[in-house]
Amino acid sequence: MFEEALLHVCNLNKQFGSGCSQCSNPSSRMLEKNYCPACGTVYACQDISFDLFPGEILGIVGESGSGKSTMMQCMYFDEEVTSGEAFINDTTLEGENVFALSSQKKRYIRNNKYGMVYQNPVHGLKMNFSSVGNIAEKLIAAGNRHVADMEQTSRELLESVHIPLFRMKEEPQYFSGGMQQRVQIAKALSNNPPVLFLDEVTTGLDLSVQANVLDLIKNIQRESGISMIVVSHDLAVIRMLADRTIVMLNGSIIEEGLTDQILEDPQHAYTQQLVYSLL
């Protein structure tokens, strides 16, 4: 390969439940979608492997329940993986499976290497802190101490996501859904992370607001060259943002390719169904 992956994920598995004799062997387990009818264990992510390269937007698409959010939460250490490895191409983390690191080191990665925009803004924002306060919180976590600098950075970030100056001291709980997502994006970007995770950032927003948030993401990517993983159940969002796309079904990756290839020459029956429904 002519370049090195920034993030390398190998065989990520996440199950909810302890499994039983009928489902513990991956090659012979008989599931209903991702669920073992015998013991009720949910196999939310099964053997997920992928690379994220510098400066790219990787799209992940799949129906509700396919494991997209679980995968993102595992990457961001919100959830503990059942098994698997992830490597970050960074001199201080060379060769380290980050899933196996101490919670202190994981916190360091979250604060300095990763940004996360959650499907539900309630998970990404303190709704009763001001917008500036929300960003300051993340800046402090990343080691900043200088108050005036932090204010300045917060202002610039909020401005860059088009939150008007006079509303910056307001609490996001009084903002519209689109504005909340934009504050979340500003917060996620505040520590200049090389990797940004975006989980259904536009779901539930009005079409014109969706367009606005998508344009914002595209511009950020173009200007900062930050690598992003964009999760959506909506192929139209993926088509607009992603260079490469992974398709998930029942916790597994069923197909991956260049986004235009996935759209024009889908291989898997499920992907074909997804694409035909878009047209």
Next chain:
Amino acid sequence: MALLKMSDFGKRFTIHYLGKTMPAVEDINFSLEAGEFIGIVGRSGSGKSTILKSIYRTYLPDTGSILYDSERFGLIDLAQAAEREVLYLRKYEIGYVSQFLNVMPRTTTRELVEKALLEMDEPHETACLKAEKALEHFELDPKLWDAYPNTFSGGEKLRLNIAMATVKKPRLLLLDEPTASLDQHSKEKVREVIQALKASGTTLVGIFHDIEFMEELCDSVFYMQTQELAKKAQAGVGYES
């Protein structure tokens, strides 16, 4: 060494809801040298677009190889190349033009052409100038430069498409009916750019419904029906196989 060489290339489509697999093209063999222009001729549905889209990886190649002599990677099989390698080649070496405009929404005509240059590390100031020059060359009304192309006519979209692909001066340019909805005057403009690109060393593979237009530009023609490549006679008119 050939710049592009397709060997025993084949592509099938499986449509799952029909439970059917259909071959689109089989056993395609041709190669072209750097700076050559090859035209592909065949009836509708014979697989001309399939060949171009497979070179560009919009379609996933099935069988055979598509060897391309890349500046960055050396000899590379486009049928096997990694996704990131293909993305790199699309950005820096291989262009593709079709009748259909498939661009970022809410991006102006000017921005689209500039972006094509900026992504290959052209500095901002020269990207601006080159973009304007390209739009001027294809006689897109300056009123349209700062508009979104969604509402453009077929010919305007096509001219924008060609402008976006040709400003990059790609090493290999794939043209899928690039004159399909153009009037005679616009076709002349396309011809000029193709000739200029060819003179500067670009290798081209093109599909044209306008045989006359094609014959004046191509060095050889690949006939889908007979799967034969005919070299154009040195003198000008006529072909020999």
